[in-house]
Amino acid sequence: MPRKSRSTGRITLDDVAREAGVSRITASRALHGGRVVGAELVARVQQAADKLGYVPDPAARALASARSTQVPVLVPLLSNALFVDLLEAVHRVLFPAGFQPMIGVTHYDPAEEELLLRNYLAHRPAGLLVTGFDRTEAARQLIAQSGVPCVYLMETTDAPGVHCVGFSQLEAGAAMTEHLLSRGRRRIAFAAAQLDPRTLLRAEGYRRTLQKAGCYDSRLELLCPERSSIALGARLLEELVSTRPDIDAVFFNNDDLAQGGLLAAHRLGIKVPERIAIAGFNDLAGSDQMLPPLSSVHTPRAEIGDQGARTLLQLMSGQTPAQASIELAFQLVIRDSS
Amino acid sequence: MPRKSRSTGRITLDDVAREAGVSRITASRALHGGRVVGAELVARVQQAADKLGYVPDPAARALASARSTQVPVLVPLLSNALFVDLLEAVHRVLFPAGFQPMIGVTHYDPAEEELLLRNYLAHRPAGLLVTGFDRTEAARQLIAQSGVPCVYLMETTDAPGVHCVGFSQLEAGAAMTEHLLSRGRRRIAFAAAQLDPRTLLRAEGYRRTLQKAGCYDSRLELLCPERSSIALGARLLEELVSTRPDIDAVFFNNDDLAQGGLLAAHRLGIKVPERIAIAGFNDLAGSDQMLPPLSSVHTPRAEIGDQGARTLLQLMSGQTPAQASIELAFQLVIRDSS
DNA sequence: CTGAAAGCGCTTACAG
DNA sequence: CTGAAAGCGCTTACAG
Numbered sequence: 001m002p003r004k005s006r007s008t009g010r011i012t013l014d015d016v017a018r019e020a021g022v023s024r025i026t027a028s029r030a031l032h033g034g035r036v037v038g039a040e041l042v043a044r045v046q047q048a049a050d051k052l053g054y055v056p057d058p059a060a061r062a063l064a065s066a067r068s069t070q071v072p073v074l075v076p077l078l079s080n081a082l083f084v085d086l087l088e089a090v091h092r093v094l095f096p097a098g099f100q101p102m103i104g105v106t107h108y109d110p111a112e113e114e115l116l117l118r119n120y121l122a123h124r125p126a127g128l129l130v131t132g133f134d135r136t137e138a139a140r141q142l143i144a145q146s147g148v149p150c151v152y153l154m155e156t157t158d159a160p161g162v163h164c165v166g167f168s169q170l171e172a173g174a175a176m177t178e179h180l181l182s183r184g185r186r187r188i189a190f191a192a193a194q195l196d197p198r199t200l201l202r203a204e205g206y207r208r209t210l211q212k213a214g215c216y217d218s219r220l221e222l223l224c225p226e227r228s229s230i231a232l233g234a235r236l237l238e239e240l241v242s243t244r245p246d247i248d249a250v251f252f253n254n255d256d257l258a259q260g261g262l263l264a265a266h267r268l269g270i271k272v273p274e275r276i277a278i279a280g281f282n283d284l285a286g287s288d289q290m291l292p293p294l295s296s297v298h299t300p301r302a303e304i305g306d307q308g309a310r311t312l313l314q315l316m317s318g319q320t321p322a323q324a325s326i327e328l329a330f331q332l333v334i335r336d337s338s
Numbered sequence: 339m340p341r342k343s344r345s346t347g348r349i350t351l352d353d354v355a356r357e358a359g360v361s362r363i364t365a366s367r368a369l370h371g372g373r374v375v376g377a378e379l380v381a382r383v384q385q386a387a388d389k390l391g392y393v394p395d396p397a398a399r400a401l402a403s404a405r406s407t408q409v410p411v412l413v414p415l416l417s418n419a420l421f422v423d424l425l426e427a428v429h430r431v432l433f434p435a436g437f438q439p440m441i442g443v444t445h446y447d448p449a450e451e452e453l454l455l456r457n458y459l460a461h462r463p464a465g466l467l468v469t470g471f472d473r474t475e476a477a478r479q480l481i482a483q484s485g486v487p488c489v490y491l492m493e494t495t496d497a498p499g500v501h502c503v504g505f506s507q508l509e510a511g512a513a514m515t516e517h518l519l520s521r522g523r524r525r526i527a528f529a530a531a532q533l534d535p536r537t538l539l540r541a542e543g544y545r546r547t548l549q550k551a552g553c554y555d556s557r558l559e560l561l562c563p564e565r566s567s568i569a570l571g572a573r574l575l576e577e578l579v580s581t582r583p584d585i586d587a588v589f590f591n592n593d594d595l596a597q598g599g600l601l602a603a604h605r606l607g608i609k610v611p612e613r614i615a616i617a618g619f620n621d622l623a624g625s626d627q628m629l630p631p632l633s634s635v636h637t638p639r640a641e642i643g644d645q646g647a648r649t650l651l652q653l654m655s656g657q658t659p660a661q662a663s664i665e666l667a668f669q670l671v672i673r674d675s676s
Numbered sequence: 677c678t679g680a681a682a683g684c685g686c687t688t689a690c691a692g
Numbered sequence: 693c694t695g696a697a698a699g700c701g702c703t704t705a706c707a708g
Contacts, residue, residue: 022695024687063701
């Protein structure tokens with residue numbers, strides 16, 4: 001028979017409803033909302049769905065309900081283990097709850113983030129997780145106008161209506177600087193790459209602390225826009241010791257830089273921490289294995305991912321989280337390099 | 339007026355069609371297929387779409403066409419830089435072509451991969467990118483029955499109808515072993531973690547090479563199911579030198595292990611390469627900065643991502659790639675540690 | 677080369 | 693607590 005069938009052969013809600021002897025809409029409600037349907041029917045429909053191996057069509061659902069189960073998660077980079085830890089934690093919360101995290105990488109480029117946002121928002125996401133507050137005005141508008149619940153990760157703010165989970169980048173930068181001062185260091189250099197907003201906040205924490213102690217010297221700040229890497233850390237240390245031979249400490253803005261710096265110090269025969277103390281940031285894998293083991297700031301990225309995702313879950317279900325802004329603690333991890 | 343409107347306020351194809359003065363279907367064709375529509379109309383429709391800021395609804399499109407623009411990319415881990423490089427390359431090819439790579443992390447767990455597959459396949463993906471050939475029978479069935487074009491990454495096979503891009507893990511393992519032999523090493527240990535199928539292939543390459551040379555000793559194979567890490571590499575080296583003090587080389591299965599091994603050797607006062615040569619695998623970031631710089635096997639992961647994505651692009655557009663199986667070259671990178 | 681009709685698989689008001 | 697109707701926004705045959 002020449003039927004105009006475009007059927008995909010897929011098992012649909014109608015099949016389930018027929019099997020269970022109810023209407024399609026009752027089947028739909030039994031499978032989701034649950035509440036308004038009789039308990040007996042819910043069981044019957046569930047059983048039919050299981051028997052037939054029914055898998056709901058996300059596209060149809062998204063179209064009909066104007067909302068999908070996708071949750072874009074925008075991070076700057078995958079090559080910093082920090083964000084991998086964050087994503088793992090997010091996934092562990094969102095996936096079991098029935099949502100699909102979609103990882104988007106912005107490369108610290110606001111234009112790229114805007115493009116991704118434009119794309120992902122077209123998919124009618126259920127929620128949105130983004131990194132920090134630094135973005136284009138257009139991106140801000142896109143988020144606001146979409147009406148999609150959004151949680152900001154890594155930094156915090158008191159701005160009303162903004163849900164965020166992070167830690168104080170500035171205080172973390174200050175804390176490590178204070179530690180170095182407490183060890184008697186006075187000529188403390190700061191070496192950073194990438195120069196994203198959070199890096200600059202840490203630099204500010206370093207700066208204020210040294211100013212307060214009367215030890216600040218702007219010539220000891222080495223801010224380099226390149227991508228952070230072990231090799232760059234090595235170069236930065238070499239540059240510092242050759243141009244500022246009187247430094248007695250280097251605070252690197254990320255552990256990969258610090259690891260490279262440590263290796264370069266070795267190569268140059270510079271004793272750490274005797275002549276120069278070295279400290280890193282983020283406490284990444286391997287830092288505890290360095291020679292000497294590297295002092296660092298352990299940042300709560302897994303917990304940020306976890307709590308950020310949980311906050312988003314609440315927002316997506318229409319609840320109001322107890323706190324709009326959650327500030328978590330970082331932790332100084334002092335090993336032998338400082 | 340009490341209209342039963344469920345409108346989302348979104349700009350639809352109808353709006354574009356009205357603006358351009360054509361029918362909805364012509365607008366649809368003008369925006370995509372392009373071919374059968376008059377060039378003048380295409381321009382008119384395109385202009386209308388731009389003017390209104392039209393963004394097609396992926397859900398509606400997926401529902402109507404039984405195919406989305408999503409492309410799940412399943413990798414074992416994000417904490418191995420290898421896969422981050424792979425994903426970057428995939429993204430660079432797929433995203434500009436209008437597809438959305440969806441990163442899925444399997445943690446080397448076939449059951450987890452199966453679950454992800456079941457989920458992602460419900461989204462009617464346009465294509466599929468998976469790592470290796472090791473999966474559950476159910477997962478294999480899911481892929482086959484879905485009819486979704488699929489490209490297998492990292493390994494190759496001659497099995498008919500299977501599209502794959504990779505390199506010979508076995509030969510790569512053999513090549514580094516041969517290098518160590520050529521430097522006069524005879525008591526060569528092999529230290530591996532994770533024990534995924536590709537690791538075991540490299541172990542097999544090591545084994546065969548040493549057997550051929552008459553140097554094989556199964557007691558020098560240290561296979562550890564734990565996750566690969568710098569700290570584990572340090573432990574493995576310590577174990578090796580204490581239980582097999584006569585070894586003159588260690589071939590680590592991944593650079594993080596090798597870096598840890600190198601650091602442990604330092605701590606123990608073992609000269610590298612004088613007393614023990616150390617080699618790694620994958621040539622990850624930082625290996626060139628180690629003391630001494632680490633010999634490794636540079637694997638073509640970026641190219642695998644690139645070519646794998648390009649192959650998939652062809653399959654998705656209905657073309658037949660020139661080659662079903664693409665084997666790329668790895669490269670021995672000999673530095674000072676061996 | 678262009679269009680009117682039907683349909684993809686689901687959910688949302690509206691009734692009962 | 694359950695159902696018949698309409699609709700989400702698009703594309704696929706089928707005509708012309």
